[in-house]
Amino acid sequence: MSQPQRRPPGELPILHVDMDAFYVEVERMRDPSLIGRPVIVGGSGRRGVVASASYEARAAGVHAAMPTAQARRLCPSAVVVTSDFSGYIEASSAIAEVFESVTPHVEPIALDEAFLDVSGAHRLFDSSSEIAWHLRNAVREAVALECSVGVASNKTLAKLASVAAKPAVHPDGPRPGLGVCVVSVADELDFLQAHRVEALWGVGPMTLRRLNEINVSTVGDLAAVPLERLVSTVGAAHGAHLAALARGIDDRPVHRGGLPRSVSHEQTFETDLTGADRVRSEAVRLADAVASRLRANGLSGRTVTVKVKHPDFSLRTRAHTIPEPIQTGHALAHVAQELIGSLDLHGGIRLLGVAVSNLEETASAETESATRSADEREAAPAQPHQMALDLNLPPDAQTECGDETIRGPTGDTELDLRLAVALDAIRNRFGRTVIAHGSAALRDGTPGERRWGR
DNA sequence: TCTGGGGTCCTCTGCCCT
C-alpha cells in the first residue's frame, strides 16, 4: 500500500490529485526569496485568517482558517503574504489542462484539487498508478509545482490516499511524502478503518462531537455502530451516508464541472459597519461585483440572498426569488437593498454578503451588446432576458413575488444592460476599481475594504 | 484577541394548492 504498485487496468478507477501548499508555492514562484522560509498566505488585516501555510509554518502549529494574528504569534518569523487569486487561478487552469490530457472525466473540487476517473485511460497506460506518476511529472513540468495523488476504487479512499501521500510536517522542516499512494482493494478496509473519524468527508466539528459522545473516534468504531444508533445521533441521511463510507462503500461518480449553483460575494469589514445607508451602499458594491461575475460567465439568476453577520457572529440571511433572471448590478442591488430593509442592523454588522442562485445560462450582456447594432437593440430587447416592463415605475410601484412584495422594478432593463456592458468594458481596460456606482462611493473605504472580488 | 471567502448540500418550517 505504501509503495506504488502495478495493477490490472480499470481496477482502481479513481484518482484524487491535491497540490502541496498550493497558494504558498505559487507565491514562492512569484517571489523566490520566500523559498525555505515559513510563509503564511491569507488576510493580513485585523480580521484576516490563514488560507494556506507553508510546511515550515505548519511545524509551528499554524493551520488554515486560523486568525492571522494568532498565526503570527505562533510563528513570528513567518512572512505573511496577502492572497492574490489571479495567480492561483492561472496555475489552476494550467493544471486542469494536464488533467484533461489524461481523461475528460475531471471533477474540480477547488483551485488546487480534483478527482479524476481514469477508467477509460488505460489504453495509454498500464495501470492507474502509472497514470498517477505521469500526472505528478506532467504537473511539475507544466507549472513547477508538486502534487500528491491518491489512487483507489472510490472517492473517499482516493482522497484519504492523497493525504497519506503528502509531505509530513516536522519541526526540522518538511519531510518528503510518498507522492503517490495506491490503496488496493484488498487493503481498503484496514487502511480506511484505521483513520480518525474526522478524516471522513462530512465529519466536521459538530458531527465529530456527536460521534465522540457515542464513543466513536475512528472509522473502525463508526463501522461497528448499528445504523439505528447512528441515525438517531446524526440524522437519517447523514447517518446512512457515514455508515456506508465507514464500510468502504462510496459509489458517487466523478462529475464533470457543470453550471455553478450560486455566485456570491461577501466581505468582512475591518470595523463593524453601522448605519443603514452605509450597509446599503456596500450592498450596491457587492451586488455589482456579483453581477460582473455573472455576466463574465454568461449566467443570470432569480434568487437573491443577503447575508449579514452581527458582531456576536450570529448569521442572518434573507432571500427572495423574482420571476425573471437578472445579471445587472442595478437590478440585483435593488432586490438586495429591499432585503436589507427587513434585517435588524442595530449594533452594526461585521460581514455583508450578496448571493445569486437559481442560475441559468444566458448570453452575456457584453456579447449581446457587441453583436447587435443600436437599431437592432431599438427594435427588440436584448435576449434572452425578460426586461422590466416599465423603466419609469413610480417609487411606490410594487411587484408581487411569492409572499414578499418588492417595490419598484425587479428585472434587468435594457438601460441596465447597456450600462453594465459599458462598466465591464471600462474595467477590463483600466482596472476594476477605476469606476463605481455613485451609491457605492458613499463609503469612506479603508484599504481593507477596497476589494472588488476575485 | 480572534474567528475569511466562496461554495454545496441538507433539514426544518411555513405556506399554498389540491
Place this chain on the structure above:
DNA sequence: TCTGAGGGCAGAGGACCC
C-alpha cells in the same frame, strides 16, 4: 363551506468543504 392530509416549493439556517 370547512377541515385535514399530503405534496411542492421557498426561505432560513446549519454544517461542511477547500
